[in-house]
Amino acid sequence: MIRRTTLVASIALATLSLPVLAQEGTLKKIKDSGTATMGVRESSGGLSFTLGDGKFAGFHVELCQRALADVQKQLGLAKLDIKYQPVTSQNRIPLVQNGTVDIECGSTTNNATRQKDVSFAVTTYVEEVRIGVKANSGITSIGQLNGKNVATTTGTTSVQHLRKHERGTGVDFKEVFGKDHADSFLLLESGRADAFVMDGQILAGNIAKSKSPGDFKIVGEVLSVEPIAIMVRKDDPAFKKAVDDSLMAMMKSGEMAKIYDKWFMQPIPPTNTKIGLTASEATKAAWASPNDKPMEDYAKK
Amino acid sequence: MSTWDWQVFCKDTTGGEVVAGCFGKGGDITYLDWLFSAWGWTLSVSALALLVALVLGSVMGILRTTPHRGLVLLGNAWTELFRNIPLLVQIFLWYHVVPALFPFLRGVPSFLLVVMGLGLFTSARISEQVRAGIQSLPRGQQMAGLAMGFTLPQTYRHVLLPMAYRIVIPPLTSESMNIIKNSSVAFAVSISELTLFALQAQEETSRGIEVYLAVTGLYFVSAFAINRVALFVENRVRVPGMIGGGGH
Numbered sequence: 001m002i003r004r005t006t007l008v009a010s011i012a013l014a015t016l017s018l019p020v021l022a023q024e025g026t027l028k029k030i031k032d033s034g035t036a037t038m039g040v041r042e043s044s045g046g047l048s049f050t051l052g053d054g055k056f057a058g059f060h061v062e063l064c065q066r067a068l069a070d071v072q073k074q075l076g077l078a079k080l081d082i083k084y085q086p087v088t089s090q091n092r093i094p095l096v097q098n099g100t101v102d103i104e105c106g107s108t109t110n111n112a113t114r115q116k117d118v119s120f121a122v123t124t125y126v127e128e129v130r131i132g133v134k135a136n137s138g139i140t141s142i143g144q145l146n147g148k149n150v151a152t153t154t155g156t157t158s159v160q161h162l163r164k165h166e167r168g169t170g171v172d173f174k175e176v177f178g179k180d181h182a183d184s185f186l187l188l189e190s191g192r193a194d195a196f197v198m199d200g201q202i203l204a205g206n207i208a209k210s211k212s213p214g215d216f217k218i219v220g221e222v223l224s225v226e227p228i229a230i231m232v233r234k235d236d237p238a239f240k241k242a243v244d245d246s247l248m249a250m251m252k253s254g255e256m257a258k259i260y261d262k263w264f265m266q267p268i269p270p271t272n273t274k275i276g277l278t279a280s281e282a283t284k285a286a287w288a289s290p291n292d293k294p295m296e297d298y299a300k301k
Numbered sequence: 302m303s304t305w306d307w308q309v310f311c312k313d314t315t316g317g318e319v320v321a322g323c324f325g326k327g328g329d330i331t332y333l334d335w336l337f338s339a340w341g342w343t344l345s346v347s348a349l350a351l352l353v354a355l356v357l358g359s360v361m362g363i364l365r366t367t368p369h370r371g372l373v374l375l376g377n378a379w380t381e382l383f384r385n386i387p388l389l390v391q392i393f394l395w396y397h398v399v400p401a402l403f404p405f406l407r408g409v410p411s412f413l414l415v416v417m418g419l420g421l422f423t424s425a426r427i428s429e430q431v432r433a434g435i436q437s438l439p440r441g442q443q444m445a446g447l448a449m450g451f452t453l454p455q456t457y458r459h460v461l462l463p464m465a466y467r468i469v470i471p472p473l474t475s476e477s478m479n480i481i482k483n484s485s486v487a488f489a490v491s492i493s494e495l496t497l498f499a500l501q502a503q504e505e506t507s508r509g510i511e512v513y514l515a516v517t518g519l520y521f522v523s524a525f526a527i528n529r530v531a532l533f534v535e536n537r538v539r540v541p542g543m544i545g546g547g548g549h
Contacts, residue, residue: 089504
């Protein structure tokens, strides 16, 4: 009796899986379950942030929502539930690898090390690491950071670029680690640090939200250029292609620039402040010729 | 597992190249150098905080057993204040709020603020243990001391404390080991101790498992070393016939 049930079940399973053989991996998972899990960040500037109450928004979140809508159309699903899963810099890669998150829409730098573990969609935003200082500090370049306290956020790679500069130019500074971006900015605000080295959009966002935005400015050389991209599982070319196609269509139609404007140039919730950061030349170049090159390829130029 | 890569500790923190001998030369720093420096911070924070905690905790614990109501009140207030506020909140109070209230504290390095925060938090717990140790002695001991002509401080010094401290060595050992583990909150106020090292190094190297295993090992070694030292002390000061004095 039991054996027969198993037999029936396996035949049923085999017939069920026949029509979807063409689709594997994430696309199949989304089609079968009618849900997709999007990895989002609590506070990654205008790219991905929480509105509270389990709601998430931002440039990358909107791009993902649109890409998933295209995936839904491609799969012919009547309804697609999007689940939002907050991730951190520490757990985002494992969560994508183990299938908890299907598409990560935060602020992940596409680099060669990570490409060993995950895949990236075409680059949608190019980040420039800059230096944020108090406007009255008189600091305008890296050279003036000699002997100063430099804040950066634990779990980010920005400070590595500064270390490289440090060795190259003989500038000696002390690293102070904030536990998150808000904490690092507080270090700068309270005077415990003289500079805050971080992604330009995070600096701009924190300055925009501060008590007196006029007291701070972003100065100095661009320390590094990092392609930021939407992250998907490795070895799943069908899903990556579906997402890439959707993103590239938006880049071509100019929709991408409009969405960028919405999140970076217009007032955004929850506080209705503007980040006020125009798309950099590097970002525009990435939209003009879509690619998924890692950070290392940018450094060579 | 074959995918482990312990070479990660030999890498230079700037370029990520593997350095021969694993220790950086000429101003370069490898992750191994950084790991040891982070361990040093953890041990320094813990050791100084333990010193603060033992001294203040003992004083407060003793005050709570004296016959003077004012002193008892002071000891009780101290203990309840510091043990009813979460440690992380206390650290933030020391780091962000206290310097804002008292401007002269602004120049104090965050290291010392953390030592005070952690030390005072633990002093409340030690005060409770010292009080319990003293009160576990028969009341007649104190009366006998006073009847012998000792002053109250002399009674404490020569009669009560020698016995009370022997009784509370085991809970004090746990508290000392806790301080090593609790020192990990210091990362929240930018002390580059082991936890901060782990968070930062695993992000820079993408070798989280190796980094966390190494850090876990160092925490274990540090706490276990305290355990062994305390056991040694406990055995050395043991008095036959007393509580915990053997013979069972």
